[in-house]
Amino acid sequence: MLDVLRNRTYRHLFFAQVIALLGTGLATVALGLLAYDIAGADAGAVLGTALAIKMVAYIGVAPIAAAFAERLPRRVMLVALDLVRAGVALSLPFITQIWQIYVLIFLLQSASAGFTPTFQATIPDVLPAEEEYTKALSLSRLAYDMESLISPALAAALLTVTSFHSLFYGTVVGFIGSALLVVSAVLPKAKAPPKRGIYERTTRGTRIYLATPRLRGLLALNLTVAAASAMVIVNTVVLVQGQLKLSQNATAMALAAFGAGSMVVAFSLPKLLKRLADRSVMLAGAAMLVAGLALGPLATAQLASLLALWFFLGVGYSMVQTPSGRLLRRSSTPEDRPALFAAQFALSHSCWLVTYPMAGWLGAKAGLNISFLALAALGGVSAIVATRLWPHSDPVELEHSHQDLDADHPHVSDAVPAGTRHSHAYVIDDEHRRWPH
Numbered sequence: 001m002l003d004v005l006r007n008r009t010y011r012h013l014f015f016a017q018v019i020a021l022l023g024t025g026l027a028t029v030a031l032g033l034l035a036y037d038i039a040g041a042d043a044g045a046v047l048g049t050a051l052a053i054k055m056v057a058y059i060g061v062a063p064i065a066a067a068f069a070e071r072l073p074r075r076v077m078l079v080a081l082d083l084v085r086a087g088v089a090l091s092l093p094f095i096t097q098i099w100q101i102y103v104l105i106f107l108l109q110s111a112s113a114g115f116t117p118t119f120q121a122t123i124p125d126v127l128p129a130e131e132e133y134t135k136a137l138s139l140s141r142l143a144y145d146m147e148s149l150i151s152p153a154l155a156a157a158l159l160t161v162t163s164f165h166s167l168f169y170g171t172v173v174g175f176i177g178s179a180l181l182v183v184s185a186v187l188p189k190a191k192a193p194p195k196r197g198i199y200e201r202t203t204r205g206t207r208i209y210l211a212t213p214r215l216r217g218l219l220a221l222n223l224t225v226a227a228a229s230a231m232v233i234v235n236t237v238v239l240v241q242g243q244l245k246l247s248q249n250a251t252a253m254a255l256a257a258f259g260a261g262s263m264v265v266a267f268s269l270p271k272l273l274k275r276l277a278d279r280s281v282m283l284a285g286a287a288m289l290v291a292g293l294a295l296g297p298l299a300t301a302q303l304a305s306l307l308a309l310w311f312f313l314g315v316g317y318s319m320v321q322t323p324s325g326r327l328l329r330r331s332s333t334p335e336d337r338p339a340l341f342a343a344q345f346a347l348s349h350s351c352w353l354v355t356y357p358m359a360g361w362l363g364a365k366a367g368l369n370i371s372f373l374a375l376a377a378l379g380g381v382s383a384i385v386a387t388r389l390w391p392h393s394d395p396v397e398l399e400h401s402h403q404d405l406d407a408d409h410p411h412v413s414d415a416v417p418a419g420t421r422h423s424h425a426y427v428i429d430d431e432h433r434r435w436p437h
Helices: 002-006 008-069 074-089 098-126 130-159 164-183 198-211 213-243 248-275 278-298 303-321 324-330 334-365 368-389
Strands: 397-401 421-425
Touching (some): 002 008, 008 074, 008 130, 008 164, 008 198, 008 213, 008 248, 008 334, 074 098, 074 164, 098 334, 198 213, 213 248, 213 303, 213 324, 213 334, 213 368, 248 278, 324 334, 334 368
Antiparallel strands (some): 397 421
């Protein structure tokens, strides 16, 4: 997996991601503690609303940012957005009212909605070989998992000597460090897409996504992932400090257990995906998430059983999340890749827009056991839908015809007989607007 770090550009981008994630992880812990400090027992509802606002920013801003990003230099855009995020994070320690949390979260996540899809779409251009790209995906997942493991541990250590407000300054350092590393990398120039109108550019990624069966299945799996991770992110602080009456350090430990489970998968997935299909691995992960949520009411009476459950959910989470980049790469041309990654970013976060407030408000109003079971039901239904939307047979190359193209069109010049059927790696683009039956 570490072989890809020999590529200087990817190495700089990877460590930029790691540093920014570490800072963001400190902010995640601090935000939960800040919400508990301001709202007490209603912290889950406050966090659920704040994270729903985050999802609104992601869903609304990502496609628009992608439409304009394809006309801007990647490095300039990434650095500028990192600096914007650093500026917003600098304001977080001074929050005293709940509405201020909501406003700053919207600004911070609007910048992230422009940064993350652009960053993700750059990696396939830096590492065009599928095997290297798979290693990069696992390494990226490992970075997220290390953040989930290290950030809470670092936060727990810092909380012994300082207040949680100081954790926000770690976020500022992370974003500035990320900007410096991006500046030091020479990024490949994005392949210029054809000139299109603003509506076409804004909606193109979503239309490609929804026209591709494997990606429709991925969208359903995103809802299963969102159901499980929302329960972890929103209600960990309530479970640990409200229900079990434990310390802030125990909250950090629980979040670290979730990251550790995901990290175990990240180490093994490159070899696993050489033997098993993406679909099989991702559906197995979804089944684990549903089972873990269903067991939630029985496994949260003690810290030890909660840690085991969060570890189990972390394993299932990574099994679904890590291979998703392979599906996006396989389903797009290089020029459409930024739009498709932005569509995945927006559509997947629309799932969290449903599950974050659901986890927060159900937990606050109906109890945590009801929240577990409702999210398990939602995740189970969406996993079943995924098996129907994503065909078991999903070859890269498909034989198809072009009734809408002239026989002498360059794209069908190799068809036999001329102008009729031919076969190649099939993606939705200007010559292929529908998936063949």
